[in-house]
Structure formats: structure tokens, C-alpha cells
Amino acid sequence: MSAIETLLKPGTLNVVFQPILELDDMRRPWGAEALTRGPHGTHFESAPVLFDYVRFKHEEVRVDRRCIDTAIARAAQMQVPRLSVNVHSATIERDTTFAAFLEASCRAHLFDPRKLIVELVEQSAYWSRTRLIGALEGIRSIGASIALDDVGLGHSNFGMILDVRADVLKVDRYFVDGCAIDPQRRAVLRAIAAVANEAGSAVIAEGIEREEDLATVREAGIHIGQGYLLGCPSTHLDFTEVDRKEEAACSERRF
Amino acid sequence: MQTKHILVVDDEEPLRFALREFLTNAGFEVECAEELEEAQALLSNRHFDAVVVDLKLTPIQGAEGLQVITFIRERALPTRIVVLTAADNPAIMREALRLGVDAFMQKPARLALLAKTIRQVTGETP
Numbered sequence: 154m155s156a157i158e159t160l161l162k163p164g165t166l167n168v169v170f171q172p173i174l175e176l177d178d179m180r181r182p183w184g185a186e187a188l189t190r191g192p193h194g195t196h197f198e199s200a201p202v203l204f205d206y207v208r209f210k211h212e213e214v215r216v217d218r219r220c221i222d223t224a225i226a227r228a229a230q231m232q233v234p235r236l237s238v239n240v241h242s243a244t245i246e247r248d249t250t251f252a253a254f255l256e257a258s259c260r261a262h263l264f265d266p267r268k269l270i271v272e273l274v275e276q277s278a279y280w281s282r283t284r285l286i287g288a289l290e291g292i293r294s295i296g297a298s299i300a301l302d303d304v305g306l307g308h309s310n311f312g313m314i315l316d317v318r319a320d321v322l323k324v325d326r327y328f329v330d331g332c333a334i335d336p337q338r339r340a341v342l343r344a345i346a347a348v349a350n351e352a353g354s355a356v357i358a359e360g361i362e363r364e365e366d367l368a369t370v371r372e373a374g375i376h377i378g379q380g381y382l383l384g385c386p387s388t389h390l391d392f393t394e395v396d397r398k399e400e401a402a403c404s405e406r407r408f
Numbered sequence: 409m410q411t412k413h414i415l416v417v418d419d420e421e422p423l424r425f426a427l428r429e430f431l432t433n434a435g436f437e438v439e440c441a442e443e444l445e446e447a448q449a450l451l452s453n454r455h456f457d458a459v460v461v462d463l464k465l466t467p468i469q470g471a472e473g474l475q476v477i478t479f480i481r482e483r484a485l486p487t488r489i490v491v492l493t494a495a496d497n498p499a500i501m502r503e504a505l506r507l508g509v510d511a512f513m514q515k516p517a518r519l520a521l522l523a524k525t526i527r528q529v530t531g532e533t534p
Contacts, residue, residue, distance in 0.1 A: 155442075156442060156443065196446075201449075201452075205448070205453060206449035209445035
């Protein structure tokens with residue numbers, strides 16, 4: 154049996170959740186990102202190795218579906234205000250029934266699709282802008298939102314920001330790590346915050362690991378963040394203290 | 409001297425197990441891959457001083473090891489290549505040499521000789 158078939162067996166891929174917090178009131182969770190890891194003790198435990206392998210095997214669709222279904226099932230038991238799931242752009246383009254799959258998965262696990270954020274992971278340029286936009290419309294039609302991951306690096310550039318019209322921009326850790334001591338990183342953060350503000354998108358700073366960077370991110374106008382300083386990935390997060398107003402805002406799909 | 413990091417790429421599980429055990433005991437840090445794409449994913453994310461690769465990674469097609477060599481060469485990775493194979497197709501062997509390998513060994517090979525070869529190609533011994 155090849156590794157890919159082993160990985161796709163139920164229970165083989167592990168899902169952990171990293172909290173995403175409101176930076177102005179860090180007791181308040183904004184949501185959580187589902188992160189997938191391969192089996193413990195194998196080199197697939199490393200997410201980059203796992204997902205490069207999946208990409209080289211051209212198995213993004215099957216693996217993404219397995220990961221997302223597992224994440225939704227687990228998140229439904231945690232009262233998560235928003236669940237962010239990673240999806241390869243290849244899946245968005247190739248999987249013509251992806252939106253229907255998402256809807257069915259949410260229904261099966263009694264999870265409100267309006268809490269779902271599909272985070273577009275751009276490891277390669279997409280093939281067809283028209284097809285991508287059509288697929289994203291399908292995802293939005295079930296009530297889910299779209300996030301663009303790793304903004305500022307690689308293919309997650311200004312062109313992608315315009316094409317995807319994401320509800321959420323996630324600023325790559327490259328710009329966050331060390332921003333307190335680097336004026337140019339601060340300038341990039343402010344610029345992305347301004348673009349997001351103009352577009353009506355939420356913006357999340359990823360990879361916050363130092364108090365001084367956290368303060369700088371807030372000063373740059375970014376009010377949502379994630380990173381080891383705010384919370385490590387865990388198999389279970391407690392969201393029972395979610396503010397009711399927060400849930401109401403979520404249900405209106407406003408960020 | 410820093411421990412050399414070795415990637416073994418072979419579809420035969422018993423051989424991977426034996427090579428991992430022997431090379432680890434010989435002082436190397438060893439990872440193993442069963443198939444082409446697994447090797448590519450590891451090479452994309454980790455540094456390896458040398459790869460020990462069979463040319464035949466599936467019973468049917470039989471020359472996937474060449475793609476591992478191509479992957480390393482195209483990316484100009486500083487990974488030394490030791491081919492360890494039972495393949496006897498002259499065209500495949502010529503292609504491997506054309507792509508550029510640092511050592512070529514026929515299976516079955518003496519493990520002590522393999523370890524010595526890895527030390528030589530990685531510059532650990534002259």
C-alpha cells in the first residue's frame with residue numbers, strides 16, 4: 154500500500170487547532186485554524202513534507218477533503234466561532250463539487266457553514282482565473298468565507314488580492330517576525346492593513362511570537378492575530394467563553 | 409565533524425530497514441523514502457548530504473530513480489548521489505551517468521563499502 158493510501162485511512166491524519174484571537178481583547182477568540190499533521194513518528198508529521206508529498210502525488214483533492222471533513226467534525230464539538238481550513242488552489246480548481254462537499258460536510262456534522270473560512274493556500278499559480286473565481290463564488294454561495302493565506306509572499310500577491318477579493322487576508326509571518334525592530338516590515342504591515350480596510354476585509358497577522366511584535370502589529374492597524382505567543386496548536390480548544398455578540402457578528406458574515 | 413544526513417530511496421522495505429539500521433550505527437543520520445514523490449517532498453524541505461537511490465522504485469515502470477537524480481540536479485541541490493541498484497538496463501544506467509551521479513554501486517553491495525563510499529562522496533574521508 155502506498156503512503157498516500159495509508160494517509161487517507163480514517164484516523165491517520167491528525168488535526169490540531171491554533172487559536173486566532175482579537176488583539177484588543179485577547180480573552181476573546183476570533184476563531185481557530187485547523188492544521189493537519191501526518192502520523193506521529195513519521196516524516197509526514199511535518200506539514201511541509203506532508204503537503205509537498207501530496208502535491209507531488211497530485212492528490213490534493215482527496216487529502217484536502219479528508220482533512221476538512223475531519224476538522225469540521227472536530228470543530229463542531231468545540232463551539233468554535235470561526236473555523237479556518239486550508240485548501241490548495243489545485244483543489245479549488247479541480248474539484249468541481251467542492252462547494253457541495255463543504256455543504257454536505259457541514260450538514261453531516263451540524264456545523265454552521267457561515268462559520269467556515271476557506272483559506273486559500275497558494276503554492277503554485279492557478280491555471281484559470283475564471284475557473285478560480287467561479288469556484289470561489291460556489292463556496293461563498295453556501296455561506297462560507299474566503300481567506301487568502303501567506304499574503305505578501307509567493308503567489309499571494311496584490312494580483313491575487315484583487316482576483317480573490319478575500320474576506321480575510323492573512324499576513325505571512327515573514328512580515329510579522331521582527332516587525333518591532335524593522336521599519337520596513339512595519340511599513341508592509343500598515344500597507345496590507347490599509348488595503349484590507351479599503352476592501353472591507355479582515356486582516357490577520359500570523360506568526361506572532363514576541364510581545365514587542367504583538368504591540369507593533371496592533372499599532373499597524375491589525376487587530377486579529379495568531380502565533381505561539383497567543384496560543385499553540387492543540388487537539389482541543391475551549392471556546393465556551395465566546396461572547397454572544399461575537400456569534401451574532403459571525404452569523405451576519407461581517408468581519 | 410557534523411553528522412551527515414542521508415536519504416535512502418528504495419521501494420524494498422526490508423532493504424530500507426537494513427540500510428537505516430546499518431548506516432545509523434555507522435554514524436549517519438538516516439531518513440528513508442519508499443517512492444519518488446516522498447523523496448521529492450523530503451528533498452524540498454530538508455538538507456541531505458547524500459542520497460542513496462535505487463533506479464527502480466516500482467516493479468513495473470522501473471526508472472523513477474532517474475527522476476530523483478533529475479530533481480536534485482535541476483534544483484542544484486548540494487546533495488551527493490549514490491546509486492545502489494540491481495537495474496541492468498544499459499540505457500537507464502547510461503542516463504543516470506549522463507545526469508551525473510557521484511558513485512554507482514550494484515546490488516547486492518557490501519554495506520561497509522557503501523558506508524565508505526558515502527563518506528568519500530560527502531568529503532568526510534578522502
